[in-house]
Amino acid sequence: MDEPLSCLNTLRVGHSRGRLAPNKPCLLLAIICEIQSGHITTPTVAIDDKLIARYFDLYEATTGQRQSANPQLPLWHLKSEQGPSGHLWKPLFATSIATLAPQLGQPKSITALRELFTEALLDPKLFKIFQNSQRAHDACALLVNNYLHDEQYNQQDIYRYLTSALDSSEYEKHPEKLVGNVREDRQQQARSAAFRSLVLEAYDYRCAASRLRYITPDYRYLVEAAHLVPFSESQDDRPTNGLALTPNLHWAMDNHLISPGPDLKWHVSPSIDRFVADNYWLWELDGQSLVLPRSTRWQPDREALTWRMDHLQR
Structure with missing residues (x-):
């Protein structure tokens, strides 16, 4: 086992309907995808629409449902986890509430959560690991195999989504590669995903x-x-x-x-x-x-x- 990634083996994920809850794994998968796409470029992670939309996509790929995703849950509770060099996830609370943060209860919506913090610090060592393409793939496989293996989850859909997301990330970081003949279906799918992401964000x-x-x-x-x-x-x-x-x-x-x-x-x-x-x-x-x-x-x-x-x- 890659020692710095071993922290991903011990997530406290709880249970939902008799199975391991997908919330924290889906958030970490979303963060990995956004780092690989070049959208997240430092350990300080913005709680923006792109990250939240990615979380919804992964939650839907995992469970077949979308409206019950509740991203505020993992964005809040991930702060209880340990990374390879300290807190895995440390919300950067507004100065006015920083001293009260330990007593705060779980926010009931993403809007309520953003009133408390709009950025969080990902363990810097883990961030560097997630920047590496091969280790990002390894981390994704570890999260899926450890927490999203229940037969009620759609592992095939999860891997299909992650394959497309990680393939398209190279094009999102290097859009000059988005021109020229396409050699295979997988390349076409990756390019199409990158085109959609870049165009919608641009506008x-x-x-x-x-x-x-x-x-x-x-x-x-x-x-x-x-x-x-x-x-x-x-x-x-x-x-x-x-x-x-x-x-x-x-x-x-x-x-x-x-x-x-x-x-x-x-x-x-x-x-x-x-x-x-x-x-x-x-x-x-x-x-x-x-x-x-x-x-x-x-x-x-x-x-x-x-x-x-x-x-x-x-």
């Missing part, structure tokens, strides 16, 4: 056309990642070849009814009858500005926008 989960942004209480996103130049033609999964769009507008763009132009405005096909009330949701976009990514690094490629305009229905 802060907001539709580039309607400006709608909605995240459900169990962290599902309203928007989808849409290719500007279809992958079949471009072999390009870089975020600059993508937009975040609601499903209906993704469909409309793919069917060339609307197009973002190099002028960074939306254009509507003249084939859309503006005098039909049911078409209002399309033609109201005409001339509207695109919602652009938070970082200029991910702004849509001008040649890809030109391709879209050239293919707008006339």
Whole structure:
């Protein structure tokens, strides 16, 4: 046994419905995935939407359920565990409540937990282990085999999710690799997952056309990642070849009814009858500005926008 990883063998996980509870293992798996993707870059872990959404994904892959995930439970109780060099997880409480923290009860929601702390310190030695790709794989296998082996859990779905997440992490850290021919299905799945993650985060989960942004209480996103130049033609999964769009507008763009132009405005096909009330949701976009990514690094490629305009229905 890798000695620094031995702390993962002794988690106090409790029981749920006669089986080992998946909460702490799923949180640690989520943290490993986020470290591997480059989203978590220091031992100080932000309790942000991306980490919480990852936890929901893993909980659902494990149990087949999503709405009962309750991320506040492991985010709170993981502080009782020991890591290889000290506390495995140390919440960084707000100064105003730091002295009262030991007497505080378990928060009842993720919102209540974030009022107490929005960052926690992961054992620095464990953080360095999780940064290494092979040891991250070893840690994931250890957690799944030790705590998620019950026949009621979907081990096949867990490993499928982790394989995709860890494969896509290399692309998330190096998006320049997201272009060129795809050799196998596993590579395509990893690239697609990285494309989706990078595009949605770049647009802060907001539709580039309607400006709608909605995240459900169990962290599902309203928007989808849409290719500007279809992958079949471009072999390009870089975020600059993508937009975040609601499903209906993704469909409309793919069917060339609307197009973002190099002028960074939306254009509507003249084939859309503006005098039909049911078409209002399309033609109201005409001339509207695109919602652009938070970082200029991910702004849509001008040649890809030109391709879209050239293919707008006339």
